[in-house]
Amino acid sequence: MHHDYDFLIVGGGMVADAAAKGIREQGSEGTIGILGEEPTPPFPRPALSKKLWTDPDFTFDAAAMHTSEETGATFHLGSPVTGVDTEARTATTAAGDTFGYGTLLVATGGRPRRIEGLEPGDRVLYFRDLADYNRLRELAQGRPRVVVVGGGYIGSEIAAALSQHDCEVTVVHPGEVLGDHVFPDALARRFESLFTDAGVRVHGGLKAVGGREDGDTVVVELSDGSSLEADVVVVGLGISPDTDFLPADVARADDGGVRVDERLTTSVPGVLAAGDVAEYPDRILGRRRVEHVDNAGEMGSAVGRIMAGSTETYDHTPMFYSDVLGVGYEAVGTLDASLETVVDERDGGAVVYYLDDQEVRGVLLWDVEVDGGLDQARAVLAEHARPTDASALVGRIG
Numbered sequence: 001m002h003h004d005y006d007f008l009i010v011g012g013g014m015v016a017d018a019a020a021k022g023i024r025e026q027g028s029e030g031t032i033g034i035l036g037e038e039p040t041p042p043f044p045r046p047a048l049s050k051k052l053w054t055d056p057d058f059t060f061d062a063a064a065m066h067t068s069e070e071t072g073a074t075f076h077l078g079s080p081v082t083g084v085d086t087e088a089r090t091a092t093t094a095a096g097d098t099f100g101y102g103t104l105l106v107a108t109g110g111r112p113r114r115i116e117g118l119e120p121g122d123r124v125l126y127f128r129d130l131a132d133y134n135r136l137r138e139l140a141q142g143r144p145r146v147v148v149v150g151g152g153y154i155g156s157e158i159a160a161a162l163s164q165h166d167c168e169v170t171v172v173h174p175g176e177v178l179g180d181h182v183f184p185d186a187l188a189r190r191f192e193s194l195f196t197d198a199g200v201r202v203h204g205g206l207k208a209v210g211g212r213e214d215g216d217t218v219v220v221e222l223s224d225g226s227s228l229e230a231d232v233v234v235v236g237l238g239i240s241p242d243t244d245f246l247p248a249d250v251a252r253a254d255d256g257g258v259r260v261d262e263r264l265t266t267s268v269p270g271v272l273a274a275g276d277v278a279e280y281p282d283r284i285l286g287r288r289r290v291e292h293v294d295n296a297g298e299m300g301s302a303v304g305r306i307m308a309g310s311t312e313t314y315d316h317t318p319m320f321y322s323d324v325l326g327v328g329y330e331a332v333g334t335l336d337a338s339l340e341t342v343v344d345e346r347d348g349g350a351v352v353y354y355l356d357d358q359e360v361r362g363v364l365l366w367d368v369e370v371d372g373g374l375d376q377a378r379a380v381l382a383e384h385a386r387p388t389d390a391s392a393l394v395g396r397i398g
């Protein structure tokens with residue numbers, strides 16, 4: 001079957017939702033087609049890990065974000081795109097359907113990284129979509145032994161949610177202390193103790209290197225030669241940009257993301273990209289790819305407006321946040337614990353500045369409430385200051 005759209009969006013997540021709304025906001029009445037690999041219309045993805053059990057009244061109303069009625073977009077769900085011809089301006093799906101476009105938006109996000117040999121299955125969840133969420137809720141009813149592989153956002157938020165649901169949780173991560181790839185040492189120790197105090201076993205210095213599902217049991221093989229047995233394994237090893245279907249003339253960044261300019265346009269005119277997949281020139285921080293919801297929403301709206309004729313550039317520096325076991329933190333910029341850090345302790349919380357070559361590149365607000373704190377953080381980053389005495393940063397935000 002062949003369809004033609006003025007605006008074709010590949011990827012059916014939050015960026016697609018925001019972009020369709022952005023197109024209409026700009027006043028265009030052009031036709032919009034959305035090709036989604038997942039069988040669900042766009043939904044608020046952060047709730048997959050954040051609302052797993054922390055909000056017992058939460059129901060996953062996937063329809064809440066469905067844009068078709070509001071924007072008139074046509075959804076083709078369960079339709080992974082396998083190829084794009086930028087000369088003919090067509091996209092092809094796995095089922096062999098073709099879609100002509102005036103303007104194409106690449107909004108495919110990323111695919112979870114895999115552990116070689118440990119295939120996704122009934123009890124092995126590479127946690128990313130609504131099916132994983134529903135399956136984990138179902139499995140957790142039996143209070144299973146769960147091994148969580150990875151100590152990043154998925155690992156920490158899922159381990160927290162499962163421990164609050166009385167599951168027996170073990171986290172395996174490669175760092176020395178949980179969170180020590182993003183937090184300075186003392187803060188990472190406080191972060192890890194949130195989990196150990198909640199009864200979670202935390203095994204650092206280990207990677208998962210293989211495993212197998214065998215009936216109702218999963219075995220996870222670890223880098224020190226040992227293995228763990230579990231009823232359920234949840235994996236969060238990060239994502240790789242999903243761009244295999246794109247031709248080589250759409251330029252990529254070193255990590256496989258799609259390179260875009262400040263108008264979110266790729267090396268090919270008429271092809272734009274936004275969200276987790278897009279490596280863009282941040283107004284303050286320079287080229288980067290940001291895999292967080294604030295970027296999906298803001299960049300998604302901007303790209304929609306740009307596709308529909310707006311002359312704007314994308315100039316939002318996104319924030320990100322997490323909330324585990326009663327502690328919330330939010331940040332702007334680069335959180336990399338290998339950078340120099342300045343910690344400004346505040347009433348049990350902290351503001352942390354990350355400096356690269358003496359320049360502030362990231363600001364973390366850990367368990368502190370500061371009015372307009374993130375905007376203040378952006379202002380500090382935008383100064384590109386190289387303080388001769390980094391401790392002078394203490395007190396800058398507040």
Ligand SMILES: NC(=O)c1ccc[n+]([C@@H]2O[C@H](COP(=O)([O-])OP(=O)(O)OC[C@H]3O[C@@H](n4cnc5c(N)ncnc54)[C@H](O)[C@@H]3O)[C@@H](O)[C@H]2O)c1
Pocket residue numbers: 049115149150151152153154155157172173174175181206207208209235236237238239291292293320321322
């Ligand atoms: N609060 C938020 O903003 C939020 C919440 C959930 C998910 N997300 C996004 O979802 C995506 C996936 O999250 P994620 O947690 O998978 O990625 P992540 O990059 O946050 O964490 C990956 C973790 O896996 C570890 N790791 C790598 N190889 C390993 C191995 N073989 N064995 C054990 N550990 C290993 C890494 O050291 C790291 O701690 C990311 O884009 C993330 O930003 C964001």
